[in-house]
Amino acid sequence: MSVDTMIAQVERWIGTGEPNEIQSWYRARNGAAYSGNFAWCDATITRAAVDAGEHDAVCFGTDFAYTVAHAQRFKDAGAWHAMTNGIKASGIRRGDIIFFDWDGSSEIGKIDHVGIVTGVSADYQYVFTIEGNTANVCARRVRVVHDIAGFGRPKYKTPPKSTSTSGSSGSKRPVVSLSKLIAAFKKDAPKKGTPVSYEPAIYVENALVAEKLLAKQYADGHAGMATRSGYSLWQQRCGFHGTQPGGDADGTPGMTTLKRLGQKHGFDVVA
Template sequence: MSVDGMIKAMERWIGTGEPNAVQEWYRQRNGADYAYNFPWCNATITRAAVEAGEYESVCFGTDYAYTVAHAARFNAAGQWTAMNNGIAKSGIRRGDIVFFDWGGSSEIGKIDHVGIVTSVSGGYVYTIEGNTANVCARRVRTVREIAGFGRPKYKPAAPTAGSSSGSKRPQVSLSKLIQAAKIDPPKKGTPVSYAGVKTVEQALVAEKLLSAGYADGHWGTATLSAYSLYQQRLGFHGTQPGGDADGRPGRTTLTKLGKAHGFTVTS
């Protein structure tokens, strides 16, 4: 979805207080260690990245609640800039993941907080941040507060109407997926699966519901179980065949998954 998609996903959470859906979502994915009113600034970045289809570029395929670990990952990837030479010279820009140290250092180990840059003007950096005064809100920051920033390798922006350049969103046929989900699980003979199956499996991997090793283009039992978990996460029930959470895709759940991970659902 690109930079704009990531920022739009963050804007969705503006005004959110606590406890909130971001915390509950993160808790469901990461367990009882988060069964309290934990600091959720980086969990908001993680949630927005998943929604925007930028989970790999922003989070390197890992959920983050701990800001130090997230900044360290950018550093390990060679995508980190310490804020030790002023805002203008740093090159900080829209879409960068910006990390803060309230003590004024540029040390990763002392980072306290995180947000996303929406714009830069003169000596001011404009952001959206989760868990700032217990809400998600827009803020204006100065060099004194910024420890540094990570620069995600965002997907290219989608082409505008009438443009012949750029990559198109993958299209996934619901009817073909349903056929695959009915026939493939026993994994006997030649599967009916097609490229769209792998697209959906990769989205389930990003949702941390399917092991990457099973994203093979075959709607086997692992994929069936993973999609059932996704349906249950959205509030559907009934895991037996014919139930609303039986692992066979429906238009509502598939459309939601596509919006979060960059594919379009067709008939």
């Protein structure tokens, strides 16, 4: 078993809404106190850990639904890392169990939510995660340092090999795949709740924000309609026309405009 096995178990729940099998499974193991539509973010981590054969490493052999208790257990084991010195200095990496305080503190007692880290951006500005019970579903998210209270580091049977992801092995600059970005624009646009189907979309959104073509609140990794509209404006700025579906400025990224955006804002583009 390994960190990749753990992440694969969480990935299989992506898109799950509520009520759900995770809640039913946790209730069957832990009793009627967990009846109804209880918060299930940490139950998701527990279920994945059991299925991955990493229950001892991730949960110390205990089921957790209460994020504060889970974080405290990591601290008691000497495996807690408060997010007090930024993403890069913290050393957070793939497979870490990440805890959030939406008010921006690093206090265990104020923790609101939990997920698992799938990677860290090459510029150490973002942490990529999968989280249960986020906008009532299990979904990928892109998080910034303000929201991260800290993380616990499980002792996986096989430890992770790398600490960051940029979309291309060995690249110092973030890398955006055009084909994957187009797929994200098609998949994310009709949906609400900020599902993140392609994590590096955040680099494109941040570039559009810098160009004053997208409101900062929409730079969340979800390639929704606001992002598509902002990209259409970028295409028009680059000299393309036709904003209807199929037009050169319809908001669907193309290689020419994406490379131009990347050259200006610090990311590379591959097919």
